[in-house]
Amino acid sequence: VKKLLVDVDCGVDDAQAIMMALAAPDVRVLGITCVHGNTSVENVCRNTLRVLKVCHSLEIPVFRGASRSILGHSLNLGHFHGKDGLGDVPDPKAPGLELVQNEGAVEAMIRIASEHVGEVSLVATAPLTNLALAVRLDPTFPQKLKGLYIMGGNTDSRGNSTTCAEFNFAADPEAAYIVLNDFLCPIYMACWEFTSLNKLSWEFCDLWLAQDSEKARFMEKIFAYCRKVSCAERCHEEMGDGTGFVPCDSYAMAAAIDDSFMVECMQVAVTVELTGTYTRAPAGQHVAHHHHVLPAKRGQRQPQLAGRRAPHGRCQALQVPA
Ligand code: BDR
Ligand code: CA
Numbered sequence: 001v002k003k004l005l006v007d008v009d010c011g012v013d014d015a016q017a018i019m020m021a022l023a024a025p026d027v028r029v030l031g032i033t034c035v036h037g038n039t040s041v042e043n044v045c046r047n048t049l050r051v052l053k054v055c056h057s058l059e060i061p062v063f064r065g066a067s068r069s070i071l072g073h074s075l076n077l078g079h080f081h082g083k084d085g086l087g088d089v090p091d092p093k094a095p096g097l098e099l100v101q102n103e104g105a106v107e108a109m110i111r112i113a114s115e116h117v118g119e120v121s122l123v124a125t126a127p128l129t130n131l132a133l134a135v136r137l138d139p140t141f142p143q144k145l146k147g148l149y150i151m152g153g154n155t156d157s158r159g160n161s162t163t164c165a166e167f168n169f170a171a172d173p174e175a176a177y178i179v180l181n182d183f184l185c186p187i188y189m190a191c192w193e194f195t196s197l198n199k200l201s202w203e204f205c206d207l208w209l210a211q212d213s214e215k216a217r218f219m220e221k222i223f224a225y226c227r228k229v230s231c232a233e234r235c236h237e238e239m240g241d242g243t244g245f246v247p248c249d250s251y252a253m254a255a256a257i258d259d260s261f262m263v264e265c266m267q268v269a270v271t272v273e274l275t276g277t278y279t280r281a282p283a284g285q286h287v288a289h290h291h292h293v294l295p296a297k298r299g300q301r302q303p304q305l306a307g308r309r310a311p312h313g314r315c316q317a318l319q320v321p322a
Helices: 012-023 041-054 105-115 129-137 173-182 192-197 202-209 214-233 248-257 314-318
Strands: 002-008 027-034 062-064 120-124 145-151 187-190 269-272 286-289
Touching (some): 002 012, 041 062, 041 214, 105 129, 145 248, 202 214
Parallel strands (some): 002 027, 120 145, 145 187
């Protein structure tokens, strides 16, 4: 059984990634930690509970994490995921925040990793604030993980959020820097370019969401807003070019669930630019050094970046089973 810990800023594609993990055979989600990002951390907790409810998995503990970046900023993608992060279609019967654990996300991450040393894959589909705080609280935390799967960063100089940065890294560049430099465990990254090259066509989405299941109906409801925005703006840089849905977070999740998904990987030294007028503007560009000349710290591993296109047919993994 694969043990996962998932760190989310539960927008639409995070929801999709969580549903994928819950539907996967031989996968146990030990907990979901929430962080600021697509919306406020309170909304993220609420959204995560909604997803768990629709998947009949409310027994999975949900933990509240950081409400802002390490330096106190807060970007949000309200115009893409909706103000509440899930397409602004509130459910009056949604579970209340009293179901969120009293233990904080960072403490929970450290505890869970210590209880299952070498067995837990951490999947981070959000700004990396919780992870950075965890390694500062317990520097041995990353070494207790089996691996870290990140959706974030960009391999060329065009981000999807700020001039040069991908949203999860732009929302907390200091945290991304800390994680990439101080997590001494295998790191796998699904960066923006890889995910945007592997979008789901709207025709595929129609078939996917037409399934007769509670999960498909939920997904269809929360999906409508971002689909409308993507199509209306057509060149919506944040989540693709408008010709389909980019299920960014699902790619990091898929890699954690199924090792064979990591195809066409490249192993490179990476870090994050924290200064610079244009590359910061206002937040950090992810720098991948393909010539292996970035200095590595003792014991530091070079992350594997997912390459170009997933092999044909891989998107099937993204179907929400009925
Ligand atoms: C990332 O930003 C968020 O909006 C998505 O959920 C994904 O994690 C893509 O840049
Ligand atoms: Ca996300």
